[in-house]
Amino acid sequence: MKKIFTILLLSTLFYGCKSSSKTATDDWTYLFDGRTTEGWRAYNGDTLPPGWVAKDGVLTFDTELGLEQNYKGGKDIIYGLEEFDNFEFYVEWKLPKGGNSGIFYHLKEGIPNTPPSRISPEYQLIDDANYAKIHDLTDYNLSLGNTENPEELQPLQQTASDYAMHAADPKEKVLHPVGEWNTTKIVFTPERVEHWLNGRKVLEFVPWSKDWYEKKNFGKWKNAPDYGRFKTGYIGFQDHSSPIWFRNIKIRRIKK
Numbered sequence: 001m002k003k004i005f006t007i008l009l010l011s012t013l014f015y016g017c018k019s020s021s022k023t024a025t026d027d028w029t030y031l032f033d034g035r036t037t038e039g040w041r042a043y044n045g046d047t048l049p050p051g052w053v054a055k056d057g058v059l060t061f062d063t064e065l066g067l068e069q070n071y072k073g074g075k076d077i078i079y080g081l082e083e084f085d086n087f088e089f090y091v092e093w094k095l096p097k098g099g100n101s102g103i104f105y106h107l108k109e110g111i112p113n114t115p116p117s118r119i120s121p122e123y124q125l126i127d128d129a130n131y132a133k134i135h136d137l138t139d140y141n142l143s144l145g146n147t148e149n150p151e152e153l154q155p156l157q158q159t160a161s162d163y164a165m166h167a168a169d170p171k172e173k174v175l176h177p178v179g180e181w182n183t184t185k186i187v188f189t190p191e192r193v194e195h196w197l198n199g200r201k202v203l204e205f206v207p208w209s210k211d212w213y214e215k216k217n218f219g220k221w222k223n224a225p226d227y228g229r230f231k232t233g234y235i236g237f238q239d240h241s242s243p244i245w246f247r248n249i250k251i252r253r254i255k256k
Helices: 002-026 138-143 210-217
Strands: 040-042 052-055 058-061 077-084 087-094 100-107 122-126 182-189 192-197 200-205 233-237 244-253
Touching: 077 100, 077 244, 087 100, 100 182, 122 182, 233 244
Parallel strands: none
Antiparallel strands: 040 077, 052 058, 058 244, 077 233, 087 182, 087 244, 100 122, 100 233, 182 192, 192 200
């Protein structure tokens, strides 16, 4: 009898652990199946813009590298099947030399004459080491009031920063060389936003706080009334005239 009880107890523990493991895994929603572009479409569009394809297990923007001074955009994409409010987002990505892109969240559509960058916060993805060597940033930076070394990539423009709002901590950043995979995690709640790069937290800030509004109202977005005001929206990837590769794209909701 004691032996039977022991077997039953072990069986219960085994299946209980298995069930818990399944629950922990299943709360992730994969936004890319590695084979198709199902769920993805153009921002304010019905189909994917030319150049965005699924190839070799990767969602990629297959294009030639364009120069910053010629950048026009217009081929940003979103995962259009559902919106997210509080979440943990994970993706692996890589860029070519001189590459540039970004991750949007809380992105809304249907706002006339307003590109995603003037609506959504952006986790910046860029070639920190080489971008300013290839692209002329001087006029752009001077237009923003960046008069000290305007030819250089500024801290608010570098990888893992909340673009033009909060700079990633350079002491914590470990950015892999161009052509190698990096990992990004974004954690969003109304109390705290976290930016992670390659397993290290490089930025934390409080959305809609006094400090947040000061940065918004006196910085690049001072004339962008819709910037950052939405508390739910789409996940998106930026077209910045650069090839970009994404894989293992997943998200899970944080219940509040």
